Amino acid sequence: MSMKMSWLARVSVCVAVALSPVLASPALANGPAKAAHETKSKQTRVETQVSQRDLQCLAEALYFEARGEGSQGQRAVAEVILNRVDHPRFPKTVCGVVNQRGQFTYNKNARIREKGTYARVHKIAQAALSGAPRTLTNGATYFHTGRVKPSWSRRFERTTRIGSHIFYRSDRRLAVN
Missing domain, CATH: 1.10.10.2520 (Cell wall hydrolase SleB, domain 1)
Known part of the structure; x- marks a missing residue:
């Protein structure tokens, strides 16, 4: 494997590891619409935490x-x-x-x-x-x-x-x- 290919493979693994929690997130699992709903849901939860x-x-x-x-x-x-x-x-x-x-x-x-x-x-x-x-x-x-x-x-x-x-x-x- 060439030096360039080796470096590219290592970078790809690092990116995959770094993004794995984001990609595994339930908010992104069902696409952007689900992610937007999750974000709005989190905002609502913050508002309802008021005593x-x-x-x-x-x-x-x-x-x-x-x-x-x-x-x-x-x-x-x-x-x-x-x-x-x-x-x-x-x-x-x-x-x-x-x-x-x-x-x-x-x-x-x-x-x-x-x-x-x-x-x-x-x-x-x-x-x-x-x-x-x-x-x-x-x-x-x-x-x-x-x-x-x-x-x-x-x-x-x-x-x-x-x-x-x-x-x-x-x-x-x-x-x-």
Whole structure:
């Protein structure tokens, strides 16, 4: 066997070995249509891995804290809650953040009366928990309505105002004189 043929044979074996797990994949076994279905199925599985309890907590918080806002304002409030989940000073779950004492003002036992509004915030909560980009609040971990001025608002960096809510980031404390 010539040197070229020997090299080509070795490369072919290496390629075959490298591709064997891909070729043996059930997704490719039945052609591209099956592969596309498998990919879509995997995406759906990722979306359904969202904790139903966290989804309910986030949807209720959005309903009671921001139901009068547009969808952008509701997404911004969802960002704050998820930013808190990721922050070391807050609980590590959505329900933990939402139920943290003294943080959210709504009555946790209140009834949801506007079913259409709840359906809308539920979709926003699902999208947020499924990994929607968090680009509205610039990392905010606090917010309040413009009708009040809590004492803590002077200590944190204001990031933006969306609708009737003002958002703050807590990782940069401001000097208070």
